[in-house]
Amino acid sequence: MIEARHLTKVFDLPPARARRALDTGTDRGRAVREAGGVLAVDDVSFSVQQGELFVVMGLSGSGKSTVIRMINRLVAPTAGNVVYDGTDVGGMTRQQLRELRNKRVGMVFQHFALFPHRTVRENAAYGLKARGMPRRERLQRADRALEQVGLGQRGDAYPDEFSGGMKQRVGLARALTTDPDVLIMDEPFSALDPLTRRSMQEQLLELQRDFRKTIIFVTHDLNEAMRIGDRIMVMRDGRIVQLGTGPEIISRPADGYVHDFVSDVDRTRVLTASTVMQPPWVTATLDEDPASVLARMEESRGRGVYVTDPGGEIAGVVTPALLSEAIAEHRADLGDCVGDDYTAVPDDTPLVEFCHLAGGHTVPLAVVDRNKHLVGVVPRARVLDAIASAPKDVNEHA
Amino acid sequence: MPRIPVGTAIESALQWLVDHVGGFFDALSAVLLFAVNAVYTALATPMPFVLIAVFGLLAAVTVRSISLTVFTVLAFLLVVGMQLWTQTLETLAVVIIAAVISITIGVPIGILAANSPRVSVCVRPVLDFMQTLPVFVYLVPAVFFFGIGVVPGIVATTVFAIPPAVRLTELGIRQVDAEIVEAARAFGPRPGQVLREVQLPLALPSIMTGVNQVIMLALSMVVVAGLVGAAGLGGVVVNGVTQFNIGVAFEGGIAVVILAIFLDRVTSALGGSRGSGRRARAALDMLLRRRPREETDQVPVRTAA
Numbered sequence: 001m002i003e004a005r006h007l008t009k010v011f012d013l014p015p016a017r018a019r020r021a022l023d024t025g026t027d028r029g030r031a032v033r034e035a036g037g038v039l040a041v042d043d044v045s046f047s048v049q050q051g052e053l054f055v056v057m058g059l060s061g062s063g064k065s066t067v068i069r070m071i072n073r074l075v076a077p078t079a080g081n082v083v084y085d086g087t088d089v090g091g092m093t094r095q096q097l098r099e100l101r102n103k104r105v106g107m108v109f110q111h112f113a114l115f116p117h118r119t120v121r122e123n124a125a126y127g128l129k130a131r132g133m134p135r136r137e138r139l140q141r142a143d144r145a146l147e148q149v150g151l152g153q154r155g156d157a158y159p160d161e162f163s164g165g166m167k168q169r170v171g172l173a174r175a176l177t178t179d180p181d182v183l184i185m186d187e188p189f190s191a192l193d194p195l196t197r198r199s200m201q202e203q204l205l206e207l208q209r210d211f212r213k214t215i216i217f218v219t220h221d222l223n224e225a226m227r228i229g230d231r232i233m234v235m236r237d238g239r240i241v242q243l244g245t246g247p248e249i250i251s252r253p254a255d256g257y258v259h260d261f262v263s264d265v266d267r268t269r270v271l272t273a274s275t276v277m278q279p280p281w282v283t284a285t286l287d288e289d290p291a292s293v294l295a296r297m298e299e300s301r302g303r304g305v306y307v308t309d310p311g312g313e314i315a316g317v318v319t320p321a322l323l324s325e326a327i328a329e330h331r332a333d334l335g336d337c338v339g340d341d342y343t344a345v346p347d348d349t350p351l352v353e354f355c356h357l358a359g360g361h362t363v364p365l366a367v368v369d370r371n372k373h374l375v376g377v378v379p380r381a382r383v384l385d386a387i388a389s390a391p392k393d394v395n396e397h398a
Numbered sequence: 399m400p401r402i403p404v405g406t407a408i409e410s411a412l413q414w415l416v417d418h419v420g421g422f423f424d425a426l427s428a429v430l431l432f433a434v435n436a437v438y439t440a441l442a443t444p445m446p447f448v449l450i451a452v453f454g455l456l457a458a459v460t461v462r463s464i465s466l467t468v469f470t471v472l473a474f475l476l477v478v479g480m481q482l483w484t485q486t487l488e489t490l491a492v493v494i495i496a497a498v499i500s501i502t503i504g505v506p507i508g509i510l511a512a513n514s515p516r517v518s519v520c521v522r523p524v525l526d527f528m529q530t531l532p533v534f535v536y537l538v539p540a541v542f543f544f545g546i547g548v549v550p551g552i553v554a555t556t557v558f559a560i561p562p563a564v565r566l567t568e569l570g571i572r573q574v575d576a577e578i579v580e581a582a583r584a585f586g587p588r589p590g591q592v593l594r595e596v597q598l599p600l601a602l603p604s605i606m607t608g609v610n611q612v613i614m615l616a617l618s619m620v621v622v623a624g625l626v627g628a629a630g631l632g633g634v635v636v637n638g639v640t641q642f643n644i645g646v647a648f649e650g651g652i653a654v655v656i657l658a659i660f661l662d663r664v665t666s667a668l669g670g671s672r673g674s675g676r677r678a679r680a681a682l683d684m685l686l687r688r689r690p691r692e693e694t695d696q697v698p699v700r701t702a703a
Contacts, residue, residue: 074584101586113581117599129595130587178585 001214002071002182003047006080009066009238013037018078029237040066042238043080050181051212053205055229057219063238064218068184071216072105073097102131106175110187112167114159120170121146121155127178138177145173149203165196172204182214189224201228222261226250226270234258247275267387268352273345276386277367277376280306286315287333290326293318304363307338312373317342317363344368347375351386358383412539423543430495430549438491446483450474453660460667473656482653488630489620490657492548496555496616501609503556504563508608509593511564512571525561533558533622541626551623551632558619562611570604571597610665617658631657 010018010032021035022028032039041063048054058064069075071082073089082089084100092100101107106127114123121142122129128138139155146152149169159167168188175183185204189197205228208215219225225232226246234242234249242254250270253259282305284293297305297320304319316338318326326337344366345354358365359380367376416423441449450471458467477486511518536557540550574597582596598605624632631650638647 072584074580098586098588101584103586105584107581107584109577109581111575111577113575113577115578115582115596115600126582127585130585130591132588174585184584 001048001050001052001085002216003083004067004071004080005045005083007041007044007067007070007077007082008039008079009041009063009070009075010078011038011040015078022079040238041070041077044235044238044240045080046233046240046243048214048216050214051208053208053215053217053228053230055217055219055225055232056235057222057225057229057232058235059220061237062235064220064235065186066238067235068186068216068218071182071184072101072107102127103178104180105182105184106178106180108168108171108175108183108185108188110190112159112164112171112191114167114170114174116159118158119155120151120157120159120162123159123170124155124173124177126174131178142173142177145177146170148176148207149173163196164192165200168192168200169203172207176207180213182216185215185217187218187220190220197224204228222265223269226265234261246270247272251275266352268355269350271351271386272347273349273351273354273365273367273378274347274375276351276382277347277378278382280364280366280374280377283308283374284318284334286310286335286338290318290323290331290334290337293334294320294323294327297323304341304361306342306363306366306374306377307334308374312371314342314344314366314368314372314374316340317361319362342366344372344374346370351383354378355383355387412542416543427544427549430544430552431547434491434495434548434552437494438488441487441491442484446474446478450478456664457660460664462667463663466663470660473660477653477656480649480653482631482634482649485630485634485650486653486657488548489617489632489654492552492555492620492623492628492630493613493616493657493661496552496559496619497609497613499552499556500559500612500616501563504560504608504612505567505605507560508564508567508605509571509598511568512597518568521564525564528557529561533619534625537622537626546627548623548628548630550626551620551628554626555616555619555623559612559615562615563608566604566608566611567601570601570608573604574600606665606668609668610662613661613665614658617654617661621654 008022010022013021013032013035017035018032018037021031021037024031028042029039044063044067046054056064056067066075070077071084071089073082073092077090081091084104087096089097089100114120115126118126121139123142124145125138125142128141131138133141143152143155146155146169149172151166151169151173154162154166159170162170168191171188175185189200192200201224204215204217207213217225217228226249229246231243231245232249233240234254236257242249242258244252247270249258250262250265250267253262281300282296282302284296284305284307286307286309293305304317307315307318309315315334317340318334318338319341322337322339326334331337342361342363342365343357345357345368347367347369354365358378364377364379364382366374367378369375444452453474454467454471457463457470461467474486477483507517507521511521533554537550537554540554544550544553578600579592579596582592587595620628620630621632621635624630624634624636627633631654634650635647635654638644638650
């Protein structure tokens with residue numbers, strides 16, 4: 001969908017001199033500095049898939065805002081290019097670029113950047129106005145977008161009558177009215193208080209679920225990144241330090257910088273059942289002979305095993321007691337002796353939501369995938385490990 | 399150090415201009431004369447009391463102050479009482495023409511300067527020159543080109559009044575929040591749309607301050623223009639001073655002050671010094687008999703001028 005290739009941006013130097021400094025080879029950052037420029041973004045490549053919520057994370061000065069502005073060319077790259085749906089953005093004519101900005105890429109800003117002299121409705125309709133759409137129609141569509149963000153009745157107000165959260169909803173509505181495929185959001189929630197930020201994050205996730213927009217989201221808040229991002233690109237000094245899913249970054253930080261960064265993160269919200277689970281020690285299928293299952297279980301000193309049906313879904317659990325009973329009754333398979341003393345959670349459940357369930361039954365917590373297939377178990381000890389241990393250890397066990 | 403003949407050079411340059419493009423100056427002179435006469439005729443046609451009522455209304459609508467409205471009416475009645483009404487209108491006509499020309503020239507240059515550092519750097523010394531060169535110095539060449547009368551007065555006044563229009567327009571546009579301008583650009587507007595719909599409206603308070611300054615400078619210059627034969631209050635004051643008639647001079651001076659206060663309050667109210675830019679916009683809308691909040695694709699500043 002969007003592919004950034006070797007994006008590089010030098011500020012404060014004419015492009016030709018900047019490129020000459022970059023070509024020196026060895027230490028580009030120093031070469032640019034000595035020439036009097038600032039190397040804001042240094043050889044950044046990544047690609048964003050359709051429908052993905054891609055987070056660019058970094059502290060201020062890491063070049064994250066510059067990177068996203070090169071996607072719709074609000075900032076022209078010094079070197080490298082962005083390919084949008086197979087078209088090189090740098091090679092676009094003015095007209096094509098206007099169309100890209102107007103129809104395909106919506107943008108939301110950190111300080112809202114609403115037009116103070118226009119009503120909220122007119123703000124939301126701005127992109128359509130730029131398109132030349134007749135007034136009545138664009139205001140109707142603006143109202144619909146305001147409805148989506150929960151401000152349906154407030155179109156006649158002016159932005160300065162609104163709180164921060166409401167203003168950013170207007171900013172979001174403004175980006176949504178043009179019905180773009182891609183939303184670029186530059187620290188959209190940074191200026192909001194924590195509670196508002198959370199509800200806006202939820203609203204954004206909802207919107208993304210409903211409309212499957214591709215979202216490129218900039219933040220300096222790792223918790224936010226972990227909460228909403230499908231993948232996260234961590235940047236530092238204009239370079240990519242790591243690119244991966246939240247749990248990947250938490251459990252395998254690329255270097256000390258990322259490691260320090262993630263040490264503050266609430267791990268229980270990031271780690272999911274699938275990242276902390278382990279393969280079940282023993283499983284059985286419904287058509288197995290109770291005696292052999294009991295033998296296997298004793299061998300592994302387990303107190304119960306999960307029984308799956310032929311489709312791979314969990315049918316129940318059997319314990320030594322249940323199995324002995326079945327053997328006494330001369331049953332040929334496990335069909336009638338499975339119990340339901342267990343809990344299963346979907347594999348994408350955050351740790352915080354299921355850690356209290358671990359250890360509640362004789363068998364460990366079951367983890368199931370989207371098709372309800374048993375994919376792993378989480379014994380109580382694993383939960384404690386995941387919360388307490390250094391990231392590397394979690395990784396080794398997994 | 400040998401003498402550098404700057405003066406001689408300028409003299410011959412001016413002479414060259416008169417000899418070679420004199421026709422242009424004659425035409426310009428005719429146009430200006432026609433314009434100022436048209437404005438004067440329009441002002442002088444209604445009865446003085448009708449116009450005074452209009453002034454009062456204008457003060458009431460824009461400034462929303464009863465005291466200023468009362469002051470406006472009483473003060474202009476005083477002007478009529480001093481039998482200076484005609485001269486006041488002549489002066490007002492010159493101020494209006496000079497202000498319109500200054501703004502039409504100054505605002506676009508200010509816009510260019512705001513968008514291009516190079517233009518800004520080039521324009522600045524020229525503005526300094528125009529503002530600080532003693533006014534009499536270019537009053538004389540103006541006479542040289544346009545002869546005695548009201549036209550050199552208008553030209554000198556215009557030259558003197560352009561700088562604040564340029565400066566405050568540039569300042570206003572530069573002060574518009576960069577993120578807002580970027581947001582506008584991010585939605586792919588048509589060329590010029592960002593300027594018209596975002597930068598100019600948001601720079602409007604500053605631009606209107608510029609307009610206010612232009613008018614005040616024009617008014618102060620108009621009196622000086624009396625020296626080169628421009629009629630109006632300048633003429634009254636100059637007569638009073640040269641004939642040592644203190645009474646006449648003061649009467650003319652008081653009329654100038656009244657006009658100045660009125661113009662200043664009304665134009666600065668439009669600039670939003672008493673409230674947000676939106677109030678100014680609403681006032682503009684009212685003035686132009688538009689429904690408030692109705693969309694205007696026009697540049698407000700142009701209609702205001």
